[in-house]
Amino acid sequence: MDRLVIPFTTRAEFQQHLASCLARAGQTLQMFDPDFAIWELGSAATDAQLRRFLHAGGRLQMVGHDGRAVERDAPRFLRLLKDYGHLIEVRRTSQQLRQLTDSFCIADQRDIVRRFHSDHFRGEAVFDGPNDLQTSLERFLTIWIESGPGLYANSTGL
Incomplete structure (x- = not known):
């Protein structure tokens, strides 16, 4: 497939491209967002995509500033973390990084969706x-190295 660059400006477009990125992932997913509130990590569709990815041996790395939205709105993701905790690592940014405001998902060092x-x-x-x-x-x-432990299956704290 040839390189494809698609600009977007709406929530629906972001969700569509994020779903495509997740579906294409085979080995690694690296995600950064201040709180993952609009990522729909609690939706059935996202849960199915991540379960497929993790069941095939993929590894997920996530970093965020605050995990309250995930804890409150994404019980499916918390179950996923419990089921596949050995393949998921979630970190919380240090205070020095709290000014970062971009958001991105990288799949297999080949695809990216970024706001x-x-x-x-x-x-x-x-x-x-x-x-x-x-x-x-x-x-x-750099964000990963400067971040510490975050959300666990049996505790909170992203």
Whole structure:
């Protein structure tokens, strides 16, 4: 498949491209968002996609500032974390990183869906564009290293 770049500006478009990114993932998913409130992690469709991905041996890494929205609105994700905790790692950002406001999901170091600011839906999806992801991959690694333990299956605290 050829590289595909798709700008978006609405919640529906973001959800559509995020679903495509999750469906295409085979080995790794790396996600960053301040609170994951609009990611629909509690929906049946997202749960099914993540279960398929994890059942096939994929690994999920998530980093956020605050986990209250996930704890409150995504009981399916909490069950997923309990069922596949060995393949999911969730971290919470340190205080120094709380000013970060972008949001992105990277699949297999090949696809990305990113919103330029988490308060808005303007962003872009890039599929089959590994060269477009270098900055975001480095950014995720830096955030990951500077973050600490977060949400667990039997405790709260993302």
